[in-house]
Amino acid sequence: MAPTTDPKPTNTVNIPWSCLISQPPKITTPSKLPPSQQKSFVQALSNVCDIPLSQLPKSCVKGDNIAILIPEEEYVVGINACKHNLHGRVILPKGTTPYIVEGLRAKLASLWKSIGRWGIMSLGKGFFEFTFSSLEDLRRIRSAGSWSLAPGLLKLFAWAPDFNPIFQQQTTAQVWIRIYGLSQEYWRPKILFTIASGLGTPICTDSYTNKPMLDRTFGHYARV
Helix, strand or coil: CCCCCCCCCCCCCCCCCHHHCCCCCCCCCCCCCCCCCCCCHHHHCCCCCCCCHHHCCCCEEECCEEECCCCHHHHHHHHHHCCCEEEEEEECCCCCCCCCHHHHHHHHHCCCCCCCCEEEEEEECCEEEEEECCHHHHHHHHCCCEEECCCCEEEEEECCCCCCHHHCCCCCCCCCCEEECCCHHHCCHHHHHHHHCCCCCCCCCCCCCCCCCCCCCCCCEEEC
16 A cells, blocks of 8 residues: 655644734835936026126235225125124033024023023124113113033124134133132122122123021131
8 A cells, every 4th residue: 555645734824913923024125316406507506696796806916915995895894794792701610501593592582581682693613692682771781791501601792803713812701719718797698799800701600609697617718
């Protein structure tokens, strides 16, 4: 009699949990994206100022340098456009991350709520230029001289033509001063700030100096 052959074993397993059943990966065809519309050279230059070259002053060579005559009437217009501007520098404690424009704007927005529209631009090396919509707003902000940013301090000064951050020298630093021999009746914030203003712009007192008299345990010197 012919030998019988066993049927081939099946590898199917009954899995009651559908989440464990492996499924073949679905092959998705990428949707066809419209080809990017590249601007032509003419379109890329559509926002260029239309100034005829014949109206531009001719440059000349003086020694080893090229001399360019700046149009006086345009320079006067530029000066007038900056009449509501201020320059400022952010002074930060050592190791503090410098402010970016968005962060500084958000910080100052909470301090300058009472003024109109204003703008800020970064000039580099910690310097910024501020533009205000009115002379009144400029005077109100300028009257403070400096603004505490916590951390850091914004020092404001009058706008000046030909301002270049590269040539500015650091003349301000944040330091702590100690006022010795001061009786407790003088340990008032306004009195301490008045004394410290003889050396610079007072910003704050330390935690020990700022404590109420009932909680104060240190009276050797006041720290501003």
